[in-house]
Amino acid sequence: MCALGQDLATTTETPPAENPWPSTTLFREDGDATTAGVSLVEIARLYGTPAYVVDEADVRRRCREYADALPEGTVAYAAKAFLCRAMAGWVREEGLSLDVCSGGELAIARSVGFPAERIIFHGNAKTPRELHDAVEGGVGRLVIDNLAEVHRVAALVPEGRRQKILIRVVPDTGDAVPSQKFGLSIATGEAGVAVARVLAQPELELVGLHCHLGSQIDSARPYEEAVRALAEQLALIRDAHGVVLPELDLGGGQAIAYLDSERGLDPRSFAAALTAALEERCAGLGLPVPRLIVEPGRSISGPAGMTLYRVIAVKRGGGRVFVAVDGGMSDNPRPSLYGARYTVKMVGRRSREAARPATVVGHHCETGDVLAEDVPLPADVRPGDLLAVAATGAYHHSMASTYNATGRLPVIAVSARRARLVVRREEPDDLFLREVGL
Numbered sequence: 441m442c443a444l445g446q447d448l449a450t451t452t453e454t455p456p457a458e459n460p461w462p463s464t465t466l467f468r469e470d471g472d473a474t475t476a477g478v479s480l481v482e483i484a485r486l487y488g489t490p491a492y493v494v495d496e497a498d499v500r501r502r503c504r505e506y507a508d509a510l511p512e513g514t515v516a517y518a519a520k521a522f523l524c525r526a527m528a529g530w531v532r533e534e535g536l537s538l539d540v541c542s543g544g545e546l547a548i549a550r551s552v553g554f555p556a557e558r559i560i561f562h563g564n565a566k567t568p569r570e571l572h573d574a575v576e577g578g579v580g581r582l583v584i585d586n587l588a589e590v591h592r593v594a595a596l597v598p599e600g601r602r603q604k605i606l607i608r609v610v611p612d613t614g615d616a617v618p619s620q621k622f623g624l625s626i627a628t629g630e631a632g633v634a635v636a637r638v639l640a641q642p643e644l645e646l647v648g649l650h651c652h653l654g655s656q657i658d659s660a661r662p663y664e665e666a667v668r669a670l671a672e673q674l675a676l677i678r679d680a681h682g683v684v685l686p687e688l689d690l691g692g693g694q695a696i697a698y699l700d701s702e703r704g705l706d707p708r709s710f711a712a713a714l715t716a717a718l719e720e721r722c723a724g725l726g727l728p729v730p731r732l733i734v735e736p737g738r739s740i741s742g743p744a745g746m747t748l749y750r751v752i753a754v755k756r757g758g759g760r761v762f763v764a765v766d767g768g769m770s771d772n773p774r775p776s777l778y779g780a781r782y783t784v785k786m787v788g789r790r791s792r793e794a795a796r797p798a799t800v801v802g803h804h805c806e807t808g809d810v811l812a813e814d815v816p817l818p819a820d821v822r823p824g825d826l827l828a829v830a831a832t833g834a835y836h837h838s839m840a841s842t843y844n845a846t847g848r849l850p851v852i853a854v855s856a857r858r859a860r861l862v863v864r865r866e867e868p869d870d871l872f873l874r875e876v877g878l
């Protein structure tokens with residue numbers, strides 16, 4: 441069994457962290473690396489591999505960076521990127537709001553006493569139970585994403601209360617795809633119908649519009665265009681209905697670096713550009729400036745995490761090197777889903793061999809089970825070596841499966857030279873628990 445709250449501090453630290461790694465990661469001369477002062481080799485020894493490691497201080501720093509960048513706005517961390525009870529607690533303590541998109545995420549938030557008024561619930565097909573739990577739980581904002589929801593939500597609101605509503609729209613800016621399953625189209629008039637219907641329901645209080653442009657957006661420009669388009673919609677709503685909506689939610693999608701060559705979208709310049717575009721457009725439309733809401737997910741938890749794997753086998757032949765590890769597509773489906781690319785480093789041993797391109801593959805019974813294609817690894821990489829994969833703090837734990845009846849990975853939080861287990865490894869017994877008959 442893994443030890444809890446281990447003090448795994450090491451001392452000799454050398455060069456600064458590279459771009460895709462948690463900001464406290466240091467690669468040492470002897471081949472080991474530390475995050476938050478904790479040796480990755482020791483983490484692997486104590487907790488086993490494969491394992492997710494998350495740098496709590498880095499998560500908190502990124503939360504504060506966003507909050508400082510938007511002092512007049514609301515930053516709602518997008519739970520879908522990574523949520524466990526510890527993470528929900530960090531987000532709560534840092535004063536952020538939380539964007540959830542399922543009953544499960546809502547339940548995790550509620551289990552740690554996350555203030556309901558700071559929760560935004562969205563989703564394109566919320567079930568009756570999810571709507572019930574969200575309204576009953578008193579979530580601060582419910583994002584309407586289809587016309588049928590308007591009456592369903594209104595019917596759930598207890599007497600004497602009003603539910604605050606955002607309407608998710610598809611802004612006609614070229615970056616949001618109108619044929620996607622999310623949102624109500626401004627172009628077809630569906631969004632306008634939703635606005636009129638919500639305004640007609642006394643149980644509902646329409647507070648603003650919501651949109652989400654996509655993923656890995658590395659420039660503020662699409663957000664500037666979207667915020668202008670949404671401000672124009674606010675002006676049209678004012679003209680048609682005589683109401684001035686006080687909020688605009690621009691969703692998430694801010695890019696992070698997965699490779700040394702990539703750069704993420706800096707929260708400060710993103711927020712400054714967005715605010716300036718909004719203020720300018722509102723001035724032109726004679727509108728008071730609405731409160732901005734943003735929902736960063738990946739850019740808060742992604743770079744703060746990494747995955748540790750143990751090399752099981754190495755195959756060389758036909759000019760290629762396959763390095764097979766003890767995890768794979770069940771803990772990281774992104775390469776097979778999206779062709780995602782990663783930075784991989786061998787840690788724990790110093791090699792004098794030159795780096796050669798290698799393909800890191802998983803242990804699943806699937807040819808497409810590739811974790812990283814053509815990454816430089818020492819030519820003598822061998823079974824028993826430890827590999828660290830950077831920027832796996834978002835859309836890894838939350839997208840993990842139990843394919844091949846493989847238990848999901850533990851999450852080890854590191855902070856101030858200490859490591860602690862916040863999610864334990866899933867064992868075969870956990871999988872059996874769901875089976876209720878033979």
Ligand SMILES: Cc1ncc(COP(=O)(O)O)c(C=O)c1O
Nearest residue numbers: 518652692693694735736737738
């Ligand atoms: C509505 C909404 N908000 C926020 C996010 C978070 O996006 P990201 O993790 O790319 O910041 C998503 C992701 O798809 C989303 O759909």
